[in-house]
Amino acid sequence: MMAMTTANNIKFVSLRRLSGAACAVFVFVGLISGCGETNQDPVDTATDASTADTADSVLDTVTDDVETDLGGVDIAGLDVPLDDLVETPDGAEDTHEQLDVVPTDGGGQGEDTEIVSPPGTLLQILPSVVNKEHVFKGIWMSGPDDVHLVGADGVIVHYDGQEWTVRSEGVFANLNAVWGFGADDIWAVGFKGAILHFDGENWGEPGGCTADSDCDDNDPCTTETCDQEGLCSFSTSPGDGCCGGVSYQEGWDSGTLSGWNVLDLYGDAGGVVWQVVSYIGANNIPRYVSPSYSLYFGIPNKPCAANPAAICPDYDTGNPVGATATSPPIKLPKAAKATVQFSAWIDVEPDAGFDVLTLSVVADGVATPVWAKTAASKNFQSIQADISSFGGKTVQLEFAFNSGDNFANTTEGIYIDDIQVSTTCGQLSAESVEFPTLFDIWGSSPTDIYAVGVSGTVIHNDGTIWKPVDFGSNEGPWDIKGLFGFGQDVTAVGGGGLILKLAEDGSVTQESSQNNGILLAAWGNSPTDMYVVGQAGTILHNQGTGWVKEPVGTAADIQSVFGVGSFEVMSVGLAGTILRRVDGLWQAEDSGVTFDLYDVWSSGTKNIWVVGDQGTVLRNEGNGWITVDPGVLASFRSVWGSNSTDIWIAGSGGKIARYDGGQWADLSTADENDWYSIWAIKDLAIVAGDKGVILQKKGKDAWTEMRNPFAPAPITSLWGDGAKNVYAAGNGFVLHYDGNAEGDWEVFATVAVSTTWRGVCGSGPDNVILVGAGGVAMRYNGGSWAILPIEPDMSAEGEPIPVVDQLYGCWATSNDKAWAVGENGLIVELSGGAFTRSQNGYNISLRNIYAAAEDLIIAIGIEGFVSMSRGPGLPFLPVFSGSVAGLFGIFGTSLEDTYIVGDIGTILRFEPDWNVLGAEDE
DSSP: OOBOOOOOOOOOOOOOOOSSGGGOSOOOTTOBOOOOOOSSOOOOTTTOHHHHHHHHHTTHHHHOSSSOOOOOOOHHHHTOOHHHHHOOOTTOOSOOOTTOEEEOOOOBOOTTOOOOOOSEEEEEEOOTTOOTTOOEEEEEEEETTEEEEEEGGGOEEEEOSSOEEEEESSSSOOEEEEEESSTTOEEEEEGGGOEEEEOSSOEEOOOOOSSGGGGOOSOTTEEEEEOTTSOEEEEEOBSTTSBSSEEEEEOOTTSSOTTOEEEETTGGGTOOOEEEEOOBOGGGOBSOSSTTOEEEESBTTOBOSSOTTSBOOBOOSSSOOEEEEEOOOEEOOOOSEEEEEEEEEEESOOSTTSSEEEEEEEETTEEEEEEEOOOOEEEEEEEEEEOGGGTTSEEEEEEEEEOOSSSSOOSOEEEEEEEEEEEEOOBOOTGGGOOOOEEEEEEEETTEEEEEEGGGOEEEEOSSOEEEOOOSOTTOTTBEEEEEEETTEEEEEEGGGEEEEEOTTSOEEEOOOSOOSOEEEEEEEETTEEEEEETTTEEEEESSSOEEEOOOSOOSOEEEEEEETTTEEEEEEGGGOEEEEETTEEEEEOOSOOSOEEEEEEEETTEEEEEESTTOEEEESSSOEEEOOOSOOSOEEEEEEEETTEEEEEEGGGOEEEEOSSOEEEOOOTTOOOEEEEEEETTEEEEEEGGGOEEEEETTSOOEEEBOTTTTSOEEEEEEEETTEEEEEEBTEEEEEOOOTTOBOEEEEEOOOSSOEEEEEEEETTEEEEEEGGGEEEEEOSSOEEEOOBOOEEOTTSOEEOOOOOEEEEEEEETTEEEEEEGGGOEEEEETTEEEEOSOOOOSOEEEEEEEETTEEEEEESTTOEEEESSTTSOOEEEOOSOOSOEEEEEEEETTEEEEEESTTOEEEEEEOHHHHTOBOO
16 A cells, blocks of 8 residues: 655646536546437536526435435436436446446546546446445445445445445434444434444444433433333423423413414405404303403404494405414423313304314424314314424414305304413323434544434433533524624624624624523623623623623513613513612612513613513603503513604514604504514614514604515514614524615624534544534534634625525544535635635535545535545535436545445445555555
8 A cells, every 4th residue: 555645736627517418417627428429408507506406305305304305316307217327337247246346537538628637536336235226325434344334214235345235224214324433333323313323233223321310311301211221211390391380371361462473364355364352242242261352363343234333243355364373482391291272262164174273383484283173163162282292392373264265254253262281291202202303423432422413403422322412501502682782893692691792794703601591682881891681680791801690689581781881781571670780789679560571771860761561661760660651552572762752662463652752653563573672763763573574664654674584583683873784683693784775684694503403523522513504513622612603705895795505514634624515515614713615616515525635625415526625725626426426425444445425326436546646655
């Protein structure tokens, strides 16, 4: 064997795409395949991004039933029989073992091209046990005689240096990745949290516990037990926020929608929606269970045809009608059983196929029906539905009614009252303790292994058992709750004790809060006099030397903080909590209310405003707190002002009001959206809230919608210091508005890591990197997790453009050297603590990357795309792979034993050219 030396730079020159479907792959000049001419147009993924999207979707249902698992090849678009893609050359035997390979270096040559030497050749291996139905997603090897491939349908293929064998197929779930620490210690992960272990003889589900403590899942709501077979079992246990009680209840007896969102399914042609009413019908029978309101679908004040002085509610407009009513988010604890119960008066067509009424649970953006109307009754009936399968998730309940036609709509309609969600503790089912789908696995040793997957899943194995990585918050560590800033430098706070500094150049820096609770709001008198507040009475103060927790004398969640200079700082929170900072100490004040308070704004000691639940609006003019009636009723979430004669408040049900120093004006919006934040300056007001809706109002103009690129993700916070510098934040993103006439918000930063993770890599226990959706990367340094920034692209005008393409795979060789790849040809290289884009220039989805040597980095992707770089800082240029398959996995133990695997049963091995690579004899 020859020893590697640093290679001389070689010249990479232009590429051309061969015509003919069977040759629809990029080529590295000097390795052009000898394909025949054809009338078929080539599939040019370098210029047509939609082709990559189509190709990516082919194998979705095979490889991942949870979410789109991009990959594969557009067989229909290629117009090539599948057999042509994997059959051996003419005259060859149709049974192959390791030595039967198809060289990919052809003899063709394009016009006006320079012939250069490639760094090596990719040889296609065609074992007889592998066929075109095999989809290989991952590869790992301990040496040239111990190669393991895993993929769809739980296929596991092994090569022992002599022959290839299928060790398992159709037994386990789809497998996405494999990693190991020796021939007898290998792990594979995949669909629905599948985790397999190979002990040198058999693949199987892992055990691993010897004591109950080994099964600790860091969840205070579960009791863990290690059984006699060394397997963990879990049961739920009561406690604050746990099972065994009522998780949510609503009777609408405040007379408002109480945070429920209403949507007319027919738009302007409909006109009938869900609303809160108080109605007593004929014979003095109330249309509510608990006094004195209920949720109603229909026209409540419709005059009777025979007697216009009387009221005859119905839902007849002459047109089809329908609407949905969706609850606020509900956190369901893990439970043996979860039930939703409600009372319903249903006076519509009784047949199930007409006047359809359903209750659905909305989780992870998907609405799942759990109950549907099968009959009608002119009295309240108690109804129950089992929602146990949603335990541990944050969900919403959604009632939907659709008449479907304009016939027989003259009955009274539907009343819903006293909805309640309750849970029961007990033994969890096997499915309820599974992890979500896992996409990648990596470890530094048998006692330090990470696997990652959907919904922000990161799990760790310490040599005994798999446990979720604790970021410090059940809501996801990067759910941004509050913003405050000075000019272009903004502080963002959120779950997991998150405090981020967002700089003008788009960079993101995390600061240590020494706190794991959810932080809800921020305010500052100056960059060196900042306050942050959050759960459980948390108030942090930073005077330029770090964040320090200040004692407050309450355990109530603090929802908001605001001040005027360092002498007048106020905080408000749940259960009527109001705190004022006097001489460096926080003192409680009597608010006169017990409702939850959500926001505070002040322009001085004689002009302090506070808003909260049940229409609460409080004002302090220096003589204590008084209740103010704004003329509208809502759960108010936000208050903002420019002076004592310009105060804005916003809340549930689309309610917005403005105070001009003398009286209140009702400026509510028509769509009854829940508004979480409002901000105003001079003649511009902006309000944001549920479903990502952002509206603006200029002067006396009506509210108009602004473009939110992350809709329908809700907006939780607004802040700005001028009409041309406003920021908005939600779950994992920060937007910026520069005052443009179109009302468009641009992405300022994506900082979510509660997103889907697609890749994990590292160089040791103190350097673990995660990459995933939204161009997000994180690093663990052995003590804490932090965002790993990706330097933004620059527009032609010199404006930063954040990188938000999904990342699929990564490879790290040291604490300061790593690469990651993703969609649209994205390749980023780590250097100096941040990722920067590497030169590539091909708009094709890349699925993985591997540093085969210090001076040879290989990226792979769909349609057989392979690109190589000759070292850090050098561009990536394509090489001819001889394949049109989607390539997913790459790994090796030496340059001579580097393999690439993909769909259509594809196995490629790299054959290095030592002359080009600059090798010399040992």
